[in-house]
Amino acid sequence: MNYTSSTFFLFFIAVFTLYYVARNKNTQVFILIGSSLFFYAYESPQLLLVFLSSWLVTSSTAFAVRSSTLHNRKKWYASGGVAANLALLAFFKYKFLFLEPAHFNPAGHSDVGTWLILAPLPIGISFYTFHGISLLVDTFRKSAATGESRSMPHFFANTLLYLVFFPQLVAGPIIKAKEFYPQVKAKKMAEIDFNSVFKTLITGYFLKTVIADNLSEQTFWIAYPYFQWKSPMDLIVLLYGYSFQIFADFAGYSLIAIGLAQLLGYKLPDNFNFPYLSSSLAEFWRKWHISLSSFLRDYLYIPLGGNKKGELRTYVNLLIVMFLGGLWHGAAWSFAIWGLWHGIGLALERPLSQSKLFLSRHILIVAIRIIAVFTFVTLGWLLFKLQNFSEAWLYLTKLFHNEQPGVSKGALLLIAIYGFPVVAYHLLNLLRDRLGTTLKQVLYGVMLFLILTNPGPAKSFIYFQF
Incomplete structure (x- = not known):
C-alpha cells in the first residue's frame, strides 16, 4: 500500500478515527497493532508469517533477557535472538547471492522449502530485523525502558507494536527500542501539534x-x-x-x-x-539516513572498537561498517561496492x-x-x-x-x-x-x-x- 495512494488515505482516516474514539491505552495499542498487521499483509498476506516468526523469536528472547537474573544466561538469550534475526534477514534477502533461482522449479515442487526459497523479499524486513536487534541489545545493556510490568502478554504486545508500527514499518526511520517503548501510552488528539x-x-x-x-x-x-x-x-x-x-x-x-x-x-x-x-563525507553520514548511521555506529562501529584501538583498526572498522551498511541495502554486490566506495572515501578523508x-x-x-x-x-x-x-x-x-x-x-x-x-x-x-x-x-x-x-x-x- 503506497503512502501516496487514495487507498492509503482512506485506510489512515479510518485508523485515525477509531484510534481517537478509543481513549483507553490498551484499546489504542490493539487498534494500532491490528491496522499495522493489515497494512503489512495487504499485498502479500503469506509473508505475514515471516514477520510473525521474527516477532515471536525477538519477543521470546528479549523477555528471557529481561527476566533472567544470570548475566551469562542473559548473554546467551540476547546472542541467540540477534543471531536468529540476522539468519532470517540473510535467508530471505541474500540467498540468491549464492543460490541460482533457476535451479528451483516451482512447477515441479510444491513443498514448503521450495516456497521459502522462491518467496519474494518480505517488505520492511531490513527495518524490523534491525528493530529486533536494537531491542535485544538495549535490553541486555539495560538501556531499554520497556516498562515495569513483568507480564509476558503485555511485553509481547508492546514489542509487536514496536516492530509493526505502520508509519515506519516499510522503510524507517529506524527508532531504537529505548526511544519507542516509553511512548506507548494513552494518546489524546488535543496533544497533536x-x-x-x-x-x-x-x-x-x-x-x-x-x-x-x-x-x-x-x-x-x-x-x-x-x-x-x-x-x-x-x-x-x-x-x-x-x-x-x-x-x-x-x-x-x-x-x-x-x-x-x-x-x-x-x-x-x-x-x-x-x-x-x-x-x-563524515558530515554527510551524520546528515543522511541519520537513523541508520546512528544504528551502525551504536551497534556495530563502537562494538568493533570504533576509533579507540589505533589508526589502522579505525580504518578497518570504517571499511567493515560501510561494506556491511552497503550490503544491508540490497542483495547485490553493487551495494557492497557502494558501501566500500564511501568507506574508502571516509578513510582517505580522515587524515585530512x-x-x-x-x-x-x-x-x-x-x-x-x-x-x-x-x-x-x-x-x-x-x-x-x-x-x-x-x-x-x-x-x-x-x-x-x-x-x-x-x-x-x-x-x-x-x-x-x-x-x-x-x-x-x-x-x-x-x-x-x-x-x-x-x-x-x-x-x-x-x-x-x-x-x-x-x-x-x-x-x-x-x-x-x-
Whole structure:
C-alpha cells in the first residue's frame, strides 16, 4: 500500500478515527497493532508469517533477557535472538547471492522449502530485523525502558507494536527500542501539534510526488540499455538528476512517516538534515539516513572498537561498517561496492580532517568542498540505479568514451526545473531565521498547490525495495 495512494488515505482516516474514539491505552495499542498487521499483509498476506516468526523469536528472547537474573544466561538469550534475526534477514534477502533461482522449479515442487526459497523479499524486513536487534541489545545493556510490568502478554504486545508500527514499518526511520517503548501510552488528539504535522506532511508529499516522481520520468534513461545511446553530457545530467531524485524520494518518505506518526502521538527520529550541504563525507553520514548511521555506529562501529584501538583498526572498522551498511541495502554486490566506495572515501578523508583545507571557513573553500562531496556521493548513486555492476561500469565507460555529441535540452530543462527545489530546500535552510512568517506560509501554499496540480506518475518509494 503506497503512502501516496487514495487507498492509503482512506485506510489512515479510518485508523485515525477509531484510534481517537478509543481513549483507553490498551484499546489504542490493539487498534494500532491490528491496522499495522493489515497494512503489512495487504499485498502479500503469506509473508505475514515471516514477520510473525521474527516477532515471536525477538519477543521470546528479549523477555528471557529481561527476566533472567544470570548475566551469562542473559548473554546467551540476547546472542541467540540477534543471531536468529540476522539468519532470517540473510535467508530471505541474500540467498540468491549464492543460490541460482533457476535451479528451483516451482512447477515441479510444491513443498514448503521450495516456497521459502522462491518467496519474494518480505517488505520492511531490513527495518524490523534491525528493530529486533536494537531491542535485544538495549535490553541486555539495560538501556531499554520497556516498562515495569513483568507480564509476558503485555511485553509481547508492546514489542509487536514496536516492530509493526505502520508509519515506519516499510522503510524507517529506524527508532531504537529505548526511544519507542516509553511512548506507548494513552494518546489524546488535543496533544497533536497540527501546525507541525501540516508542515512536515506537506514538505514530505511535495518532495515525493512533485519532485521525485517527476524526476523518475527523466532518470528512467539511466537504465540499461538505454543509456548507451546518450551523450556524455546527457549521462552526467541524468546522474545528477537521480541524485536529486533519491534525496527527494527518501527524505520525502521519512517526513511522511514522521508526520503520520505524529498524528498517532508518536515521535520518530529525524532522518535527514540537509545532507547535500555537507562539506565532508563524515558530515554527510551524520546528515543522511541519520537513523541508520546512528544504528551502525551504536551497534556495530563502537562494538568493533570504533576509533579507540589505533589508526589502522579505525580504518578497518570504517571499511567493515560501510561494506556491511552497503550490503544491508540490497542483495547485490553493487551495494557492497557502494558501501566500500564511501568507506574508502571516509578513510582517505580522515587524515585530512585537521588540514587547513578542511578547517577553512572561507566561503569559496567551503563551497568547493560541498560540490566535491556532492559529486562523490552522486557518482556512488549509480550503483543504486544500476544494481548490476557490469552495467554500472559500462555507464562509466560511456561517460568518458562515448562519441554521442551534445545534450538533450528537454531533459536538461526538466531536470533543472525539478532539481531546483531540492537545491532551494537546502539553501533556504541556511536562511530559515531570516524568512518571515508570511513568506513561509506562501511557500507551504505553493507546495500544496503543486501537490494537487502537478504530481508525477505514482511510483513506489525507492527504499521500499530494501
